[in-house]
Amino acid sequence: MIAIAVQLVLALLGAGIGLSLVDPVQGSTPSAGGFGIGAGVYWILSTIIALGAGSYATARVVGVRDRFDGVVHGLTIWGVTLILTLYLVTSAVGGIIGGAFRTVGSVATAAGQGVGATAPTIAKAAGVTTDDLQSQASAYLDAAPADPAAMTPQQAQKEIAEQLPNLAAGGAKGRQAEDRIVTIVAAQQKIGRPEAQQKVDAAKARFVATKDETITKAKTVADDAAGGAASTSFMVVVALLIGAAASAFGGIAATRRREGVVRA
Numbered sequence: 001m002i003a004i005a006v007q008l009v010l011a012l013l014g015a016g017i018g019l020s021l022v023d024p025v026q027g028s029t030p031s032a033g034g035f036g037i038g039a040g041v042y043w044i045l046s047t048i049i050a051l052g053a054g055s056y057a058t059a060r061v062v063g064v065r066d067r068f069d070g071v072v073h074g075l076t077i078w079g080v081t082l083i084l085t086l087y088l089v090t091s092a093v094g095g096i097i098g099g100a101f102r103t104v105g106s107v108a109t110a111a112g113q114g115v116g117a118t119a120p121t122i123a124k125a126a127g128v129t130t131d132d133l134q135s136q137a138s139a140y141l142d143a144a145p146a147d148p149a150a151m152t153p154q155q156a157q158k159e160i161a162e163q164l165p166n167l168a169a170g171g172a173k174g175r176q177a178e179d180r181i182v183t184i185v186a187a188q189q190k191i192g193r194p195e196a197q198q199k200v201d202a203a204k205a206r207f208v209a210t211k212d213e214t215i216t217k218a219k220t221v222a223d224d225a226a227g228g229a230a231s232t233s234f235m236v237v238v239a240l241l242i243g244a245a246a247s248a249f250g251g252i253a254a255t256r257r258r259e260g261v262v263r264a
Contacts (some may be wrong), residue, residue: 005053
């Protein structure tokens with residue numbers, strides 16, 4: 001209990017110190033990297049102090065007279081504190097965060113699955129009848145003219161958007177989709193097919209380049225994230241080992257003090 005209490009007090013103190021350094025008005029807020037390094041060092045130091053204090057108190061109260069017993073008591077405090085800390089995090093903070101994400105997920109699911117069910121209710125509240133909704137929907141679904149020259153710009157854009165999946169699929173459908181897109185571009189911009197084909201080819205090249213760049217960036221971000229996670233895991237292991245050493249030292253320190261009292 002002493003170890004956990006000291007750890008919580010030092011954590012709150014560290015949070016207060018860190019937040020006091022945030023000054024968006026003056027623009028003097030430290031960088032995220034600086035915050036991360038400072039928080040890591042502070043966490044290790046606070047862990048050493050908390051576990052050392054808890055282990056010392058345990059060995060002192062129990063009255064161990066052997067250094068090995070002091071080490072065992074210190075490591076026991078280290079293990080119990082670690083288990084209790086993980087329990088508190090997963091049951092309290094983890095529960096709150098998990099509940100928040102579950103709530104967001106439920107809302108998103110309801111929004112995705114319940115549009116058809118909620119539309120009549122919303123329409124009724126707004127004074128719109130089902131016939132009005134059907135009429136408006138049919139207006140959205142009106143077929144565009146077959147002649148690209150007779151299309152409005154909005155209809156042309158909609159037609160091109162509908163052809164893009166077939167264009168990406170390739171094959172016979174892809175060739176048909178590309179031919180249709182070239183025809184629409186030529187008719188809308190009043191240019192010849194060769195010039196329209198050049199515009200479509202340029203747009204395709206830009207799209208492929210953007211897609212490749214996005215994939216490369218995604219791979220880089222994933223690689224950086226994996227490296228950061230690995231580094232964090234190693235740092236946590238090192239911090240836990242340092243905490244174990246601090247606990248063992250606290251137990252030994254109390255044992256030495258006890259032996260001195262007995263000899264006196």
